[in-house]
Amino acid sequence: MPLSTDVTLPRDAAPLFPDRCIGCGTGAPGSTWRFARRASRWWSFFVTWIGELHVVEVPCCTPCRARLRRQRLIRGSSFVFATVAVLAVVLPALEGVDRVLQKPIALGLLLATLAPVLLYQVLYPPPFDTTVGKKYVDYEFADSDAARDFHALNEHLGAELES
Numbered sequence: 001m002p003l004s005t006d007v008t009l010p011r012d013a014a015p016l017f018p019d020r021c022i023g024c025g026t027g028a029p030g031s032t033w034r035f036a037r038r039a040s041r042w043w044s045f046f047v048t049w050i051g052e053l054h055v056v057e058v059p060c061c062t063p064c065r066a067r068l069r070r071q072r073l074i075r076g077s078s079f080v081f082a083t084v085a086v087l088a089v090v091l092p093a094l095e096g097v098d099r100v101l102q103k104p105i106a107l108g109l110l111l112a113t114l115a116p117v118l119l120y121q122v123l124y125p126p127p128f129d130t131t132v133g134k135k136y137v138d139y140e141f142a143d144s145d146a147a148r149d150f151h152a153l154n155e156h157l158g159a160e161l162e163s
């Protein structure tokens with residue numbers, strides 16, 4: 001299954017990571033990727049700059065860090081891009097349409113565009129991600145072995161593995 005394997009930890013826990021690159025799996029990468037995410041709410045798909053910041057240092061080699069940062073930026077802005085693109089195309093095209101129908105059509109097309117973007121993100125998760133809740137943080141790994149190793153290292157902190 002390409003879906004992520006998640007490990008849940010209390011939000012204030014400072015977890016240990018296996019000493020290998022989160023991107024390519026190389027041992028002792030010697031550098032880290034400072035991974036920050038804000039507490040999630042329903043609007044987090046669109047508004048990513050509100051909410052308390054949670055930061056972890058994830059072992060990562062330098063080339064992977066540059067690649068993963070780029071991918072994260074693209075993924076993070078894909079909803080905004082898709083929304084802007086749909087509205088830019090759809091709104092002018094709806095000029096002649098009955099006003100009562102304009103909103104449902106625009107909304108329908110928007111959902112039809114965002115659904116595959118969301119589906120893609122769920123089916124092809126990034127190597128590492130976090131979901132920050134009120135009291136807990138989900139550490140999400142595309143590689144289930146990495147998740148299991150991470151879980152084993154942090155069991156003493158109350159880590160729970162969900163797969």
Ligand SMILES: [Zn+2]
Nearest residue numbers: 021024061064
């Ligand atoms: Zn790497």
